[in-house]
Amino acid sequence: SISVQVQSGLNWFNTKLKVNYGKQQASLKQLQQAVRNKSRYVQLDDGTLGILPDAWIERMAQFFFAAEVVGEDLVTPRIHFDAIAQIFTEEELDDEVKESVRHYQAKLANLESIEPVAPPKSLQATLRPYQLEGLSWLRFLDDHQFGGVLADDMGLGKTLQVIALMLLRKEKEASETHLVVVPTTLLFNWQAELKRFAPSLKVYILHGAGRKKDRNEFEQYDVVITSYGTLLSDINYLRYFQFGYVFLDESQQVKNIGSQRYHAVRLLRSKNRLAITGTPVENNTLDLYAQISFVAPGLLGNKQYFKDVYSTPIDKFEDSRRAAELKRKVAPFILRRTKEAVAKELPDKTEQVLYCPMGDAQRSLYEMYERELRDYLEGKIEDEILRNSIHVLRGLTQLRQICDDPRLVNAEQGLGSAKIEALMEQIDSKSVQHKILVFSQFVSMLDLVKEELEKSGIGYAILTGATKNREAVVAHFQQDPGTRVFLLSLKAGGTGLNLTAANYVYLLDPWWNPAVEAQAIDRAYRIGQHKNVQAIRLICPG
Structure with missing residues (x-):
């Protein structure tokens, strides 16, 4: 004979379960061990074996895995309220348990x-x-x-x-x-x-x-x-x-x-x-x-x-x-x-900043180039700086490149890139149905991202100033479900394209002119776009 009674505790349900074979009884620990071992046989108090029905074992399996034997009761955390409702009959639950189960089911079924x-x-x-x-x-x-x-x-x-x-x-x-x-x-x-x-x-x-x-x-x-x-x-x-x-x-x-x-x-x-x-x-x-x-x-x-x-x-x-x-x-x-x-x-288009703190080696290289540029500028009057604007621009560009990846200033600098690491984590965290645009001013940066995508087996397309078959590349990205990422140089991909398959836009490096960035974001946010577009700027904080 089997008798069950489920009662309500403070943060748990208490189950009183008795399985008798004539005058002999199976202890809770022996029952739990038998069910967990998928055994039809349970040891009784006198050392003999009792047979458990297959249907009962299947019914009680998830319960015994969730419950803990405490004294003469099986204690089950309240988080198992749905299992309690599925396993036991109405007659086996006391009124307080039934009320608790209905409360949790109703509330969590509908926000x-x-x-x-x-x-x-x-x-x-x-x-x-x-x-x-x-x-x-x-x-x-x-x-x-x-x-x-x-x-x-x-x-x-x-x-x-x-x-x-x-x-x-x-x-x-x-x-x-x-x-x-x-x-x-x-x-x-x-x-x-x-x-x-x-x-x-x-x-x-x-x-x-x-x-x-x-x-x-x-x-x-x-x-x-x-x-x-x-x-x-x-x-x-x-x-x-x-x-x-x-x-x-x-x-x-x-x-x-x-x-x-x-x-x-x-x-x-x-x-x-x-x-x-x-x-x-x-x-x-x-x-x-x-x-x-x-x-x-x-x-x-x-x-x-x-x-x-x-x-x-x-x-x-x-x-x-x-x-x-x-x-x-x-x-x-x-x-x-x-x-x-x-x-x-939601607004049709949202923008946010993703901060990418540089690692120690990357930051040290950045600070070295920053000191060189500062030393060059110190003591110079404005006219001298204007006459040497190309040198200043080159120095600022190198700092931007180091923020992207130190290999952009020196191919031998394998110091790690905070932005590439963050970008790959972002791509990995997206569901496969989401399509992503990645913009950079530097084609060499796109090549480095391309290497990481290939290592991870992520489908991509790439469009730069050197791309000949622009229409075919765009169509491939728009129509192929397996092509999740589109790498675009800011100049080549910033205008004249409708890329409405994408709903995430990543800007790897800030451009001097905010209007150019806005145009890049609008490649995805165009007439015909039925999704909300999110634009993310990757920035290395100071």
């Missing part, structure tokens, strides 16, 4: 059913309606201690929504420190966005040789921002600090569950967790598993269970039933809005 929150008073920005909905969703998860994945398209303001959540937490919690983990190329951008939208928050950048090593000092900051690389280096002391939230930006960086990065972020301690990404799934369902297992540990079972039940059937055999089941399970904890879905709330 509009979540009670809207007022934006934090100290937020120095006006949220668009969909951003306010996103903030309300984040606050709902926060109130119930659920982790989540904010997976809006790039350009919809994920960073702003997260900053607004931080400020709401600040109003609610007097003192706590959040950790934001980002690719190195985004450290400066997060710092700039926090300063712009939430100047009341005290921020520390945990990066570089002189960074703090005493975790107790973090308590004086509201936000600590670090890179994935620094996190890996410092995990042995970061793991012992209790953060408010851990936010993973570009969380696809931990999609490999066998990687050191993944294992490092799993060691972090926090009240809650949020993953931020425009591409939650890049290759297969294991990408999703890695991120969900960070924000909602146990929701999808352990790695082997997920592989057996979801990954292999879906990725290898295209099992639509399992795919629908997985989607239903994770949908409440993933918020994704596309640009098309919120197009009416």
Whole structure:
């Protein structure tokens, strides 16, 4: 005989489960072990074996993987509310459990059913309606201690929504420190966005040789921002600090569950967790598993269970039933809005700056050339400078080239390029259906980007002043789904082209004349463009 009763606890569901074979009973631990081992046999109290029905094993498998045996009960975190509803009958759930399950299902099935929150008073920005909905969703998860994945398209303001959540937490919690983990190329951008939208928050950048090593000092900051690389280096002391939230930006960086990065972020301690990404799934369902297992540990079972039940059937055999089941399970904890879905709330064209801090070697070379130019100019009167304007222009151009890539001034200077690194991270983070224009004044810079695209197997087209068959190249980019990136020199591609297949424009180097940049952006933003266009300028900060 089998008896089940599910009751409500503080942040969990308690399940009282009894399986009797006559006068003998199977303990919870023995039942859990049998189900996890896919065994039909369970050891009873007297040492004999009982047989478990196949249908019962299949029904209870995901439950036993999610639950923990505590005394005489199976304890299941509330994040498994949907599994509770799927596994157990109405008669097996007490009234409080049924009410909780219905509440979570109703609220998380429809954003509009979540009670809207007022934006934090100290937020120095006006949220668009969909951003306010996103903030309300984040606050709902926060109130119930659920982790989540904010997976809006790039350009919809994920960073702003997260900053607004931080400020709401600040109003609610007097003192706590959040950790934001980002690719190195985004450290400066997060710092700039926090300063712009939430100047009341005290921020520390945990990066570089002189960074703090005493975790107790973090308590004086509201936000600590670090890179994935620094996190890996410092995990042995970061793991012992209790953060408010851990936010993973570009969380696809931990999609490999066998990687050191993944294992490092799993060691972090926090009240809650949020993953931020425009591409939650890049290759297969294991990408999703890695991120969900960070924000909602146990929701999808352990790695082997997920592989057996979801990954292999879906990725290898295209099992639509399992795919629908997985989607239903994770949908409440993933918020994704596309640009098309919120197009009416967006301006037709948006522009932003992506800051790309130079590495030490690249910066040293820049400073050396800068000193040479400054030394040349010192002591010269204006007339002398005007007479030698070509020399001055060459010096300024070299500084711009070093910001792009040191190899533009010296092919032997393999010092790394902050802009190319940032650009490739941006391209990698886009869904394959997005098309991208990349402009540079320097054809040699486009050649370096081309090399990186080829290494990554990303389809591209290129148009410079030397291109003969312009119309064919343009048509190929516009019509071929596999050609995701169009590399264009600013002069050759800046005028006379309609490139409406693209909705992202990257300007690798600023041009002297802003009107020329505007023309380049308008290659994508033309009559016939049905998408919102986002233009991103890559700038090396001083």
